[in-house]
Amino acid sequence: MLETFPTEAPFRINQVMASPLLMGFLFAVQLALAAAATVAIRRRSQFGWWLAICSLLGLTALFFSLASWGTSDIAKLNFYFDPVRETGPPLQALLPFEPFWWSLAPLIIQLPYRMAAVQGLIVAGFAAVPVLLSRSWNLQVWAGWWLLLLCTSPILRGFFQNSHSRQAFATLLAVPLFLWGIGVVRGKALWVMGSALLSTGVHLTALPTLVLAGLPALRLVQWQRLARRKTCWLLVSVLVLILVVLLSPLLTKLNAYGGGGFFSSYPIKTDVLRVQFLLVGTVAVVCLKQRHSWREFLDEQEGCCLLLYLGCYVTIQASLFWHFFPQITFRLGDTVGIFLLLSFLAWLRRRQALFMVLPLLVFSLLAWGDRVVWPEGLNCGSDDDFLCIPDRWPWSIDYVIR
Helix, strand or coil, X not given: CCCCXXXXXXXXXXXXXXXXXXXXXXXXXXXXXXXXXXXXHHCCCHHHHHHHHHHHHHHHHHHHHHHCCCCHHHHHHHHHHCCCCCCCCCHHHHCCCCHHHHHHHHHHCCCCCCHHHHHHHHHHXXXXXXXXXXXXXXXXXXXXXXXXXXXXXXXHHHHHCCCCHHHHHHHHHHHHHHHHHCCCCCCCHHHHHHHHHHHCCCCCCHHHHHHHHHCCHHHHCCHHHHHCCHHHHHHHHHHHHHHHHHHHHHHHHHHHHHHCCCCCCHHHCHHHHHHHHXXXXXXXXXXXXXXXXXXXXXXXXXXXXXXXXXHHHHHHHHHHHCCCCHHHHHHHHHHHHHHHHHHHHHHHXXXXXXXXXXXXXXXHHHHHHHHHHCCCCCCCCCCCCCCEEECCCHHHCCCCCC
């Protein structure tokens, strides 16, 4: 067993392999299940739809569990959680202010492939969001395709392909607050608040994530009426307490990020820019076709949110391009990206232009299929990367070595 974790990649140097044929087959089955869900709902078969969607969610969890095995973060967390590790800092020191993971560590080590399985479940959780939205909006025919749009989008590479599991889960827990803010979720305030509070124990980026998720609510909330409620002041008190407790470690973390030289320039890569072009182009075409004015666009909550998160994402890209604290800003790229994509779907639904999602969907599926079936530069065992899958069954993995 390694006494200390290596300081440089690769971290996953054994028990790993590349298998484009297997992963390509799993992706093909995902496409088939999405199509099956569409056919089932058109035939008014709720059982068939549920069977196809549940199978698609399960297969999505399996796909990303296998594909994330060879990534650096998964290898590192499997090392941190390993009970055999007797030396080095305790888990509380390695993951400070993240009690969620401290408490779940004994359970995680019982899962097949450990943290890789957690990553698969987190991605399946994100995939469930558009499915639930499709049911809420009575648009179940789109459920499978929206799911695939989210999971294959180049704009969410950090969460889904680089396996930033802890931050991704904190963002997933902030999604109910975002949906409440854009008016999709009505009532259920306790669930929204509970999910938001839980996220603060998952990752330190939960604080800026909750701020981003709550921005749409600033336009909807009737502040004078809300201020008269005791529950409002109780919530404010809890939020202030959390801020006092986590602000200092968050600033310390940001200072450490700012002092380091590492940042990812992926948000300004070609595929991401193409996604933005298609998204903006789709919005422009819909507005022109429906003679939808700029004022009307901003009057809609969904349109305002779409513009807000697009502006946030462009700001992050500008900081990367001009090197203005890119070590900090790039870490919020996927968080803003998920809110941007969900705002886009909500706006298309408001404008009754759902078929206009097809250009973005087709591009994402083609780019994803190309990466899965014909991966370039994949060198499993010599370089940590997505799509480097385990080379043996879970019960044959030797976690004592890396």
